[in-house]
Structure formats: C-alpha cells, structure tokens
Amino acid sequence: MAPKLHLQIDPRSGVPVYRQMMDQMKYYVAGGTLRPGDQLPSIRELALALSVNPTTVVKAYTELERDGVITMKHGRGAFVAADAARLTNEEQVEALRRSAKHLAVEAAQMHVPSPKVVRVVCEELEALGADKTDAEAPLKFSVVAGD
Amino acid sequence: MPPVISARDLTKTFRGGIVAVSGLDLEIEAGVVYGLIGRNGAGKTTTLRLLMGLLRPDRGEVRILGGDLWSAPRSTRHRIAYVSQGQQVPDWMSLTDLCRYAAHFYDRWDRDIARDLANRWDLPWNHAIGRLSGGQQRLAALLTALATRPGVLLLDEPAAGLDPIARHSLNDCLIEALLRSDGCTILLSTHLIGDLERLATRVGIMDRGRIVAAGEVDDWQRTVRKAQVVFPGEFVPREFNMPGALRSETLGPVITAICRAPDDTVWDAIRTRYGARINVFPLTLEEVFVEMFRDRPTDPVNPHPGDNEGEFITISGQPGIRVDKGDTCRVGGAFQSTAPPAQRDRD
Structure with missing residues (x-):
C-alpha cells in the first residue's frame, strides 16, 4: 500500500x-x-x-x-522503480541552487558577507535537525553565494 | 490526424473599419486545452464567434471536426458546445425546463452529468433562472454545455463572475470532460491566466486581431525568464545583444530583460565572455503576459492592419528562438517598435 x-x-x-x-x-x-x-x-x-x-x-x-x-x-x-536511484549529486545541487539563487540575490542586496549567509543556512539546518556531518555542505553554499 | 479546430487567414472587419480579427491562423489538435489570452479588445470573442459560425468572416476559412459549421450535418453540430461571454438563457425557465428543452436538441444529452453538476454547484432546479444570481446563471449555461458531452467545447471567459469555489469546481469539471472515454477538445478565452497553467496544454496570446505568440504552456514556463545582466563597466557593451529578448530595459551597466532561453548555457556564455553578473528568475504565464504588454500604448484604430507586419513568436519545444517577423531581439525595447498595428474590436 x-x-x-x-x-x-x-x-x-x-x-x-x-x-x-x-x-x-x-x-x-x-x-x-x-x-x-x-x-x-x-x-x-x-x-x-x-x-x-x-x-x-x-x-x-x-x-x-x-x-x-x-x-x-x-x-x-x-x-x-526497483532500483529507483536517490537524487544524484548533480540533482541535489540543482534542486538546492534554485532556492539558493534567491537567497544569494537577497544577501547581495543587503551586502551580507558569504560566511554570514552560510552560517544562517547552517543554523536553519540545525533547527531542522538535519545531518551536520557532511563537510561538503558549507563549501557548496559558499560557492552558490559567491556565484 | 487532422486538427479538430483550424482557422486559416481568418479576417473580420466591423462597420467603421474596425478590424477585429486579422489574418488569424490557428490549429488545435484533439484532446488539447487551448487558452486564448489577450487584452480587452484583442479579438478573442470575435475569433470564437467566427469559429462557431455566428459571424461570417470577410476572408479565411474555419473548420471544426473536419467541416464548416455553416454546412455541417446535425450530428457534427451536436458535438460542439459554446458558452458565450454574456450567455443568455431564457430567464423564465427553471433549470428543469432548460434541461428538458436542451435534451430535445442534443442526441448526446447526459442527464447524469446535468444532475451531478446541479448538485455540485448547488443550483436550484425549480427557480426561474432569471431570479438566480449572475454567477448561478452562468453556471446554468455551463451546465447545459457540459451535459451535451461535447467533443469540442468553446468557452468565452467561462469563469467571469464566478466565486473562487465555483471557479475551481468548473476547472475540475473541464478536467473530467478531458478524462471521459470519448475525450474533449477545449478552446477557452480567459483573463485568469493562473488557471491556464494547470488546465491548458497550449496558450495563444492575441493582440490586435492576431495571435502574436503561441506555444506549449510547459515551454513558456521552462524557457521564458526574467534576466538581469550587470556588466563590470559603466555601460552595457555596444555590441551586446540580449539573446532571445522579448523586451528589455537598459540602465547604465544593467540590462533587465524578458528572454526566451532554451537552457542556462546562454547565461554561462555571457558570464564567460563579458565577466557579467547575471540573475535569472522564472516567470509565471501571467507575468510573461504583463511584461509583454506593459507600457504598450493604446493606439487609435488603424483601418489598414496589413500595412505593417508584426512579430510572431513561436514556442514549439524546438531548441533555438524563432521570431518570424521583425527583429525584436535587440536591446532597447525594439519589441515595441515592431509591434503590429493598432486596431480594436468589440469584445
């Protein structure tokens, strides 16, 4: 079911x-x-x-x-599908990028430095109880913010 | 398979030289929901009336279900239903009378559909229709159209005057008509563009009697974007052309444009070549429509529309951008200067 x-x-x-x-x-x-x-x-x-x-x-x-x-x-x-793949790395990044673009524009307009943007996102992730052990995550956010 | 609805070079001029429809071409395949949008006076109602054979065109040809409605047999005409913008039903009749009356004329009349819709829309069976609210009268007209189990359904602003619940319910009923085993092809004009994003498969934008842009709804949403390009210097480089721009504005080193770009590679190319910063935002159909027509002057009547060819943008799912007439892809709002000539009709 x-x-x-x-x-x-x-x-x-x-x-x-x-x-x-x-x-x-x-x-x-x-x-x-x-x-x-x-x-x-x-x-x-x-x-x-x-x-x-x-x-x-x-x-x-x-x-x-x-x-x-x-x-x-x-x-x-x-x-x-029996072997339904979870989102590939590229698909994850693509999905996040859509939201991140809006965030980046807002941050740029308010002249918020990248580390601060990353910190806010990390805090939101923590509030959700999301996995914090992925060392790659902050790096990706900083790339998006500086895009 | 031939299209269910087709029109070729359809033209209609009213008294006083008012050109309502001018050289309109249209093809709608079976099972498609085609949304016709445009400003007031763009020619939508006249187009529907020409398609239904309620007006004779000055020029051009219409075919619905393979034939011309003026000479179509009864069996073909029974498969086509039309609800006009200000549809009048005899106001002294009750819904019971109206349904009994309509059932005599339509071989495919479905009493169960009529009963189901009256229940859903909470329409009283035994009150004179003239005593119902405007929205209820509209629903009664829509009920009679849907209960004929039409193979082709033409609706002129069907949701005008309906409350939000009735509007959603009407959309559901149209989806049910599409899901019926014998299917349905729907052409509707509307100002409720948001509804078309869910309902329509194709959308045509009318302006001054012509369809100036047409395409799959998905393609509009996937490819039309608002893009802001910020160049590193004080001005936009002289040689720069915004790719696929439907309209654009320039302020110092910044270009803001509504563009049709098949994918993001076009932006990557600009970033690489000019070192520009680019923000790209998705647009709803309504935003695309507003952006296309914003700031367009309301021109006086032009009795000679054929003198100046306008643009025609086709969004067909093919890669690349096709603008048939007029170079509209330049920076600086050339979209306006190549616009089709003015004319107004009476819808």
Missing part, C-alpha cells in the same frame, strides 16, 4: 507544473517515503486531485520513467 502523497502545485513559482510534480515525487523517493514497488496514484486520480490537465500528469510520469525513478506497467499503473 503506497503512502498518501501530499503534492502541492504552486501556480506562482514559474516552474512548469509537470516539473513541480516530478521534483516532489523525486523528493518522496529520495526521502524514503516512497519505496521501490510502491504504486503511484493513477493519472486520473492525480489529475483530479491536483486540478491539472491529465496530459501534464502523463508528461510527469513519462519523464520520471525516463529518469529511472518509476516504471509504467501497461494496464496496471505506475510504480516506484
């Missing part, structure tokens, strides 16, 4: 709806909420639940299948 998914579409984000759906599905897989073999909602269910055009759901599923995240079984629906 697949867990209940809470997908959100933000119409003001400027990110294509199918892309938003894909990203959230990937996060669910990456975070372990969706496990290999779990069945995903049907195209009809998802289109009605999110009030989106069914072809948008088809597009999201097709792209997810191409990325190896899900498999489509004819007549049975969509399932999380």
Whole structure:
C-alpha cells in the first residue's frame, strides 16, 4: 500500500507544473517515503486531485520513467522503480541552487558577507535537525553565494 | 490526424473599419486545452464567434471536426458546445425546463452529468433562472454545455463572475470532460491566466486581431525568464545583444530583460565572455503576459492592419528562438517598435 502523497502545485513559482510534480515525487523517493514497488496514484486520480490537465500528469510520469525513478506497467499503473536511484549529486545541487539563487540575490542586496549567509543556512539546518556531518555542505553554499 | 479546430487567414472587419480579427491562423489538435489570452479588445470573442459560425468572416476559412459549421450535418453540430461571454438563457425557465428543452436538441444529452453538476454547484432546479444570481446563471449555461458531452467545447471567459469555489469546481469539471472515454477538445478565452497553467496544454496570446505568440504552456514556463545582466563597466557593451529578448530595459551597466532561453548555457556564455553578473528568475504565464504588454500604448484604430507586419513568436519545444517577423531581439525595447498595428474590436 503506497503512502498518501501530499503534492502541492504552486501556480506562482514559474516552474512548469509537470516539473513541480516530478521534483516532489523525486523528493518522496529520495526521502524514503516512497519505496521501490510502491504504486503511484493513477493519472486520473492525480489529475483530479491536483486540478491539472491529465496530459501534464502523463508528461510527469513519462519523464520520471525516463529518469529511472518509476516504471509504467501497461494496464496496471505506475510504480516506484526497483532500483529507483536517490537524487544524484548533480540533482541535489540543482534542486538546492534554485532556492539558493534567491537567497544569494537577497544577501547581495543587503551586502551580507558569504560566511554570514552560510552560517544562517547552517543554523536553519540545525533547527531542522538535519545531518551536520557532511563537510561538503558549507563549501557548496559558499560557492552558490559567491556565484 | 487532422486538427479538430483550424482557422486559416481568418479576417473580420466591423462597420467603421474596425478590424477585429486579422489574418488569424490557428490549429488545435484533439484532446488539447487551448487558452486564448489577450487584452480587452484583442479579438478573442470575435475569433470564437467566427469559429462557431455566428459571424461570417470577410476572408479565411474555419473548420471544426473536419467541416464548416455553416454546412455541417446535425450530428457534427451536436458535438460542439459554446458558452458565450454574456450567455443568455431564457430567464423564465427553471433549470428543469432548460434541461428538458436542451435534451430535445442534443442526441448526446447526459442527464447524469446535468444532475451531478446541479448538485455540485448547488443550483436550484425549480427557480426561474432569471431570479438566480449572475454567477448561478452562468453556471446554468455551463451546465447545459457540459451535459451535451461535447467533443469540442468553446468557452468565452467561462469563469467571469464566478466565486473562487465555483471557479475551481468548473476547472475540475473541464478536467473530467478531458478524462471521459470519448475525450474533449477545449478552446477557452480567459483573463485568469493562473488557471491556464494547470488546465491548458497550449496558450495563444492575441493582440490586435492576431495571435502574436503561441506555444506549449510547459515551454513558456521552462524557457521564458526574467534576466538581469550587470556588466563590470559603466555601460552595457555596444555590441551586446540580449539573446532571445522579448523586451528589455537598459540602465547604465544593467540590462533587465524578458528572454526566451532554451537552457542556462546562454547565461554561462555571457558570464564567460563579458565577466557579467547575471540573475535569472522564472516567470509565471501571467507575468510573461504583463511584461509583454506593459507600457504598450493604446493606439487609435488603424483601418489598414496589413500595412505593417508584426512579430510572431513561436514556442514549439524546438531548441533555438524563432521570431518570424521583425527583429525584436535587440536591446532597447525594439519589441515595441515592431509591434503590429493598432486596431480594436468589440469584445
């Protein structure tokens, strides 16, 4: 039995709806909420639940299948792929970069130095109880902030 | 497969030389939801009325479901439904009367759909429609259109006057129509551009009687960006052309532009070549629309629209940028100078 998914579409984000759906599905897989073999909602269910055009759901599923995240079984629906890879390093960086760009612009406008930006982000991560042992993380944030 | 709706060189001029639609070309494939957007007076309503055969074009050709509605057989006309902007239903009729009346004319009338929609929209069956609110009257008209199980549905600002709950519910009903086994092709004009991001597959932007930009909704969202380029010196280098700019503004060493860029490599190239700092922001469809038309003068009526060819931007999922007419990719707001000529219609 697949867990209940809470997908959100933000119409003001400027990110294509199918892309938003894909990203959230990937996060669910990456975070372990969706496990290999779990069945995903049907195209009809998802289109009605999110009030989106069914072809948008088809597009999201097709792209997810191409990325190896899900498999489509004819007549049975969509399932999380057995070897659904967690987000690759590049995908992680890409996903973070979208938010980081906004952060970087705000920081630059307020003339906040990079180390301070990194510190704020680290504090927010700590507040979430996120893993602090990844030595790479501060480095990536400083690269983004100085971009 | 031939398109479900097609129009070629469609032109309509009203009395007094008011050019409402000018050389409009349109093709809509089966199962597509096509959103027609544009400012008031852009020609959207006239286009829908021409497609429905409610107006005779001065020039051009319309085909819906393979034929011309003026000569189409009854069976074809039964598969097409249209709700106009100010749709009038006989105000003395109750919803029961209206449904009974419509059921006589439409072979595909579906009583279950009518009942379901009346329940969902909380429409009373036995009150005179004239005594219902404007929004409820609109819903009653939409109900009769949807209950005919149309294969083609044309809607002129369907959500105008609806409360947010009714509007969302209408969107859900349109999605259900798409999911039906026999499917549906929908063309709707609207000012609620945010709704189109979820609902539409393609969007066409009308301006002064023409479709000036058209493309897949996903492609608009994926490729059109607001970009701010800050050059290291005091001014923008003279030879610099903003790639894919739909419009741009320059202030000292900074260019702010609405651009269509297939991917981020274009920005990397500018960074490398000029040492510029670049911020790129995604835009919603509504923001793209506002940016395209912001500051455009409201021109007086131009009775000779063919004298000046405007631009046509196609966003087709193909890499690269295609601007058919007029060089609009220069810095300094050339978009305005190559704009199509002025005309107004009566929608």
